[in-house]
Amino acid sequence: MRQIETTKAWEGNRRIELADIFQVAEKKGEGPDETSIRIVGDAAKIRKVGYKMSGGSLIVDGNAGMYLGEEMSGGSILASGNAGSWLGTKMRGGQIEVKGNAADYIGAGYRGTTLGMKNGSIIIHGNAGHEVGCWMANGTIRIKGSAGIFPGIHMADGTIFVGGNCDGRAGAQMKGGKVIIGGQLPSILPSFSFEQIQDKVKVGEEKVPGPFYAFSGDMNEEGKGRLSVSLKNNPHLKWYEKYLEA
Amino acid sequence: MSELAIRNGIVFDPLNGIEGEKLDIYIKDGKIVKNVGASATVIDASGMMVMPGGVDIHSHIAGSKVNAGRILRPEDHEKDVETRTSLTRAGTGKSIPSTFTTGYRYARMGYTTVFEPATPLMKTRHTHEELDDTPIVDKGCFPLFGNDWRTLEYLAQGRVEECAAYVSWMLRATKGYAIKVVNPGGVEAWRWGRYITGLKDHVPNFDITPKEIVRGICKVNQLLKLPHTIHVHTNDLAKIGNYETTIATMDSVRDLAHDNKPIIHITHVQFTGRSGSAWHNIGSGAPEIGDYVNKHDHVTVDLGQVVFMDTTTMTADGGFQYMLYQLSGNKWMNFDVEVETGAGVVPYKYRRNNYVNAIQWGIGLELALLVKDPWRVYLTTDHPNGGTFTKYPKIIAWLMSKKAREKSVGRINKTAQKKLDLPGIDREYSFPEIVIITRAGTAKALGLRQKGHLGIGADADVSIYNLDPTKIDPSKDYRLVRKALKRAAFTIKDGRIVVKNGEIVEAPLGRTYWVDSKVSESLMKDVESEMRKTFDDYYTVQMDNYAMDDNELANPSRITVKAEV
Numbered sequence: 001m002r003q004i005e006t007t008k009a010w011e012g013n014r015r016i017e018l019a020d021i022f023q024v025a026e027k028k029g030e031g032p033d034e035t036s037i038r039i040v041g042d043a044a045k046i047r048k049v050g051y052k053m054s055g056g057s058l059i060v061d062g063n064a065g066m067y068l069g070e071e072m073s074g075g076s077i078l079a080s081g082n083a084g085s086w087l088g089t090k091m092r093g094g095q096i097e098v099k100g101n102a103a104d105y106i107g108a109g110y111r112g113t114t115l116g117m118k119n120g121s122i123i124i125h126g127n128a129g130h131e132v133g134c135w136m137a138n139g140t141i142r143i144k145g146s147a148g149i150f151p152g153i154h155m156a157d158g159t160i161f162v163g164g165n166c167d168g169r170a171g172a173q174m175k176g177g178k179v180i181i182g183g184q185l186p187s188i189l190p191s192f193s194f195e196q197i198q199d200k201v202k203v204g205e206e207k208v209p210g211p212f213y214a215f216s217g218d219m220n221e222e223g224k225g226r227l228s229v230s231l232k233n234n235p236h237l238k239w240y241e242k243y244l245e246a
Numbered sequence: 247m248s249e250l251a252i253r254n255g256i257v258f259d260p261l262n263g264i265e266g267e268k269l270d271i272y273i274k275d276g277k278i279v280k281n282v283g284a285s286a287t288v289i290d291a292s293g294m295m296v297m298p299g300g301v302d303i304h305s306h307i308a309g310s311k312v313n314a315g316r317i318l319r320p321e322d323h324e325k326d327v328e329t330r331t332s333l334t335r336a337g338t339g340k341s342i343p344s345t346f347t348t349g350y351r352y353a354r355m356g357y358t359t360v361f362e363p364a365t366p367l368m369k370t371r372h373t374h375e376e377l378d379d380t381p382i383v384d385k386g387c388f389p390l391f392g393n394d395w396r397t398l399e400y401l402a403q404g405r406v407e408e409c410a411a412y413v414s415w416m417l418r419a420t421k422g423y424a425i426k427v428v429n430p431g432g433v434e435a436w437r438w439g440r441y442i443t444g445l446k447d448h449v450p451n452f453d454i455t456p457k458e459i460v461r462g463i464c465k466v467n468q469l470l471k472l473p474h475t476i477h478v479h480t481n482d483l484a485k486i487g488n489y490e491t492t493i494a495t496m497d498s499v500r501d502l503a504h505d506n507k508p509i510i511h512i513t514h515v516q517f518t519g520r521s522g523s524a525w526h527n528i529g530s531g532a533p534e535i536g537d538y539v540n541k542h543d544h545v546t547v548d549l550g551q552v553v554f555m556d557t558t559t560m561t562a563d564g565g566f567q568y569m570l571y572q573l574s575g576n577k578w579m580n581f582d583v584e585v586e587t588g589a590g591v592v593p594y595k596y597r598r599n600n601y602v603n604a605i606q607w608g609i610g611l612e613l614a615l616l617v618k619d620p621w622r623v624y625l626t627t628d629h630p631n632g633g634t635f636t637k638y639p640k641i642i643a644w645l646m647s648k649k650a651r652e653k654s655v656g657r658i659n660k661t662a663q664k665k666l667d668l669p670g671i672d673r674e675y676s677f678p679e680i681v682i683i684t685r686a687g688t689a690k691a692l693g694l695r696q697k698g699h700l701g702i703g704a705d706a707d708v709s710i711y712n713l714d715p716t717k718i719d720p721s722k723d724y725r726l727v728r729k730a731l732k733r734a735a736f737t738i739k740d741g742r743i744v745v746k747n748g749e750i751v752e753a754p755l756g757r758t759y760w761v762d763s764k765v766s767e768s769l770m771k772d773v774e775s776e777m778r779k780t781f782d783d784y785y786t787v788q789m790d791n792y793a794m795d796d797n798e799l800a801n802p803s804r805i806t807v808k809a810e811v
Contacts, residue, residue: 013330112321 001026032056033075044084050077053094066103069096072120085129091117091139097125104129104148107141117141117158121204130167133160136177140204152179155225161203165233174218174225180208181229185237192217192227194240201228213237249274249282250741252708255291256715258681259298261690261699265678266715271296273706276740280702289743293714294735297681298698299358299707301688304477304513304548305629306560307348308362308376309387310369311589314579315342315558315630318591322558334750341557341593341630349381350753351636353745356709356734358756359689359697362387363426363477363513364562366583367394368787370420371794377758378800382737382744384697384707386759388477389420390562392427392459393434395585396780401462402454407811409462410469411765411773414809417472419793421760421802424474424692425467428562430459432481433588436565443482445494456481457498464499464509470763470809473693475511475546480518483566489531492518493538496545503544511691514550514628516610528602529665530609536616539623546691547617548624551610551641552603553633556595560631564588585784596633598654604662606632607654612666614645615673620682621690638684639731645675645683647724677715694759706741709734757803765809 004026005019018024022039035056043049044063053072060068063081073092082100088107102124107117108131116135123142130148133141136155146164150172157177162170165183172189180201188194192215200207212228229237250273257269272282306312316323323338328347330336337347352360360380365373365387377385391397391413400409413425431449435442438450445457460478467476480495482488496512503509512518519535522528539545559570564580567590571578574594581589596603610632617623625642629635643650648671655669663669675683689698696705713730720727733748744752781789796802 110321110324112319112324 042081044082047084053077063100064098069094072096082126083124087124088117088120088122090115091120091122093118093120095121095123097123099125101126101145102128104131105134106132106143107136107139108134114154116155127164128162132162133158133179136160138177142203146183151181152177152225152227155179159203161208170229171215171218171225171227173221173223174227175221175223176225178226178228180212181227182208182233183230184233185229188215188227188229188237188240189218191219193219194243197231197241197244198228213240248741249286250289250706250738250743251282251286252289252291252296252710252738255294255296255710257296257700258678259686259700260678260682261686262701264700265676269296271700271708273708273738273741276706276742278700278702278704278706289710289736291710291736293712293717295677295711295713295715295730296700297356297709297711298685298689298700298704299709299737299739300352300356301359301685301692301694301698302352302357302626302629302635303361303511303624303688303692304363304550304626305360305635306362306364306631307343307360307385307629308345308380309365309373311364311560311562311581311591312342312362313372313376314581314589315560315591316344318577318579319558319593322556322593331750333753341555341634343634345376345379346381349383349756350750353382353737353739353750353753354733354748355636355638355731356711356737356745357383357635358707358709358737358739359384359694361385361423361692364428364479365389365420365422365426366562366587366589367391367416367420368584368586368785368792370422371798374421374758374794374799378755380756381753382739382750382756384756384759384803386423387421388424388426388474389416389422390426390428390587391416391463392430392478393432393437393562393587395434395784396777397463398431398434398449398452398454398459401459402452406462406465407469407769408773408776410466410809410811411769412777413466414470414763414765415770415773415777417470417760418762421758421794421799423759423761424472424477425463426477426479427460427463428479428587429481429483429565430456430463430478432456433562433564436563436568437582437588441565443485444491445481445498457494460495460498460510461502464502468502468509469811470765471807472761472763473805473807474691475509477511477513479513479561479563483517483561483563484520484569486520486522486524486528487531489519489521489534492531492535496538496542500542500544506543508546508622508691509544511546511548513548514626514631515547515613516550516552516606516632517628519609519613520605525602528605530605530612530667532609532612532616533667536613539617540619546622546624547613548626548628549610549614549641550626550628550632551614552596552606553627553637553640554596554598554603554607555633555637556593557630557633558591559594560589560591562587562589564590566590567592570594584786598658601659601662604658605665607658608662608666608668611641611644611651612668612671614675614683615668615671620675620679621687623683624688624691625680625683636732639728642675642680642684642731643720643724643728646677646680646720646727647722648672648674649721650724674721677720706738708736708738710736710738755801757801758799759803759805760799762804762806763809764806765811769811
């Protein structure tokens with residue numbers, strides 16, 4: 001208890017102790033896996049919550065800040081409000097669930113690196129920002145709402161599912177993995193090639209009913225990724241169907 | 247200024263013939279003196295090694311390409327962050343530390359002088375801006391001349407004296423210290439998307455060959471009487487079998503030497519000492535190069551030792567950097583600096599299980615061990631190209647201990663283990679020899695008479711390490727050596743204690759050395775009027791805006807020499 005209160009943290013460029021900004025209360029659990037941490041209040045300006053977490057559960061009752069669950073390898077995080085950018089960056093395992101919206105770079109790698117999320121799953125019930133799963137290497141990201149531009153940019157493997165609309169450029173420079181857009185996508189990048197119409201797609205264990213237009217790419221990277229776009233919500237892509245006959 | 251007495255230390259000062267004697271060293275007003283008064287501050291150095299402050303002859307610490315590397319690699323900084331203290335500034339590090347962090351880390355290791363070895367002429371102002379922000383250490387920089395159009399034109403026309411006057415003007419304009427040559431003619435060819443190989447290919451658009459450039463620049467250096475020799479990064483760097491080019495470069499100026507004095511410095515020989523005919527049979531050319539250096543007095547070399555780590559390569563050799571990008575597939579940058587030079591940056595990770603990287607690691611160590619005269623081989627990693635300067639203690643441990651080498655050899659690529667001569671080399675460096683390759687020898691090569699030794703009148707740059715050389719055997723206790731050299735017990739810069747127990751206690755601003763070689767006024771007048779025309783023809787910058795003012799440097803130290811022309 002005392003140890004938690006005196007844990008050092010940075011506030012801007014000043015060194016503080018957790019007790020300076022939190023009221024700490026405790027209920028004992030058995031070992032780390034039964035332990036749960038609960039942060040109550042608006043934590044939108046608190047960064048790196050759940051950094052390198054390996055087990056147990058963490059609940060943010062309110063908004064969470066940037067880098068929530070960075071490099072986590074196990075356990076679960078639940079944020080009842082919104083989450084900031086870099087959610088689950090470099091994640092290796094475990095689960096993150098955000099009830100509200102999340103900002104940019106979900107499951108991405110740090111700037112300049114080429115290794116994003118490696119494993120685990122992220123679920124966003126609201127909308128997501130730009131570049132979801134940038135440099136993603138594996139794992140699953142599910143977004144129930146819509147996403148900004150460039151979901152799955154540079155991704156090597158894993159699955160990104162966007163239930164709502166996407167602002168465009170899905171799968172740019174992807175080398176492998178799957179990007180699924182359930183809503184509307186303004187256009188397909190010219191470096192993707194139309195393959196077939198799928199009845200359904202798999203997101204983790206779950207099967208999402210289609211039909212979907214399925215593309216492969218990104219040819220610029222000699223990529224073997226799969227981009228699936230809802231047929232029903234994208235009538236403007238109907239012209240691709242003529243390639244089915246050939 | 248206060249007085250200092252360093253008592254009972256075990257002193258290594260090879261330039262003055264002191265090799266591990268228990269002596270007291272006295273300091274007054276930033277200089278080593280014979281004696282001090284009773285009120286002097288006393289440092290008890292009993293059981294400690296006392297030696298001159300480290301002098302690094304080749305380390306890319308400042309300038310436009312270094313900064314480009316910083317911009318290219320945010321992930322490099324993320325791994326290594328230093329927070330600010332009441333004395334030191336915050337900074338980031340790893341392979342391309344920020345300026346302040348660079349100064350602190352050198353000082354913590356006991357280094358007090360560092361030279362930035364490649365700065366494009368017109369970007370040297372930027373280099374100095376960064377050097378002015380690099381605290382504690384004294385520094386200087388070597389501007390690039392080997393692919394500069396006007397240098398090539400003068401040399402192609404055989405006008406060596408005019409070229410000397412031009413170089414003199416440029417050194418004054420850029421506040422440079424020595425002449426650096428990078429892949430002479432090759433970078434100029436690369437800027438037209440072409441490669442030239444060896445010393446005999448013609449440089450496109452100029453009636454000149456790399457050999458003629460090296461010879462011409464060497465003559466210029468002699469005419470200007472610069473304190474350092476020409477500092478050469480040879481042609482064909484990183485290519486297979488390039489040790490022959492390296493030897494040919496050294497041999498191309500052999501007849502210009504006199505009085506057994508060095509006239510050419512070949513830098514980061516590890517990158518230019520490869521034998522073989524293809525990537526799968528690449529080997530070490532260090533035995534051949536070592537043999538040549540042993541037989542010829544006119545050459546000095548530095549290692550450019552590889553350390554297995556993730557680092558950032560950066561050089562003015564744009565063509566090489568493009569080749570490295572093609573090999574590695576990493577992100578890359580390339581630059582074209584108007585009519586002067588090129589440059590490039592590529593991140594690179596040296597892996598011990600990679601055959602070529604393991605051979606590279608072996609070449610550097612073999613060279614250090616095979617060159618018999620420690621006064622002509624210097625310790626560098628070509629920071630950050632072969633590894634960071636913070637790895638010097640590790641390399642010193644390898645040089646001092648066969649056991650340490652054997653342990654590392656056992657962990658590298660198996661084919662490389664068999665290919666290298668390194669496991670069969672028994673030589674182990676002694677402490678005086680280490681002092682020579684890191685301090686005394688480099689200071690001598692740079693022509694810094696007041697550095698690299700602890701004689702009366704020398705600059706009071708002293709490093710003290712918590713290691714008793716009488717009690718340990720570096721061959722067996724190499725771990726202790728490594729640990730002690732990482733953090734100096736004391737670093738003294740100009741008579742001020744700047745580091746205590748590996749922590750910064752004061753961070754003054756060091757000097758920036760530059761060389762003003764005066765040529766005759768009439769010659770300079772002729773050359774200046776020619777230059778005014780070429781500035782109009784070639785440059786985006788006016789001649790009058792090009793040169794740095796004498797008062798632009800924060801703490802300049804001019805070295806004046808009288809040229810022969």
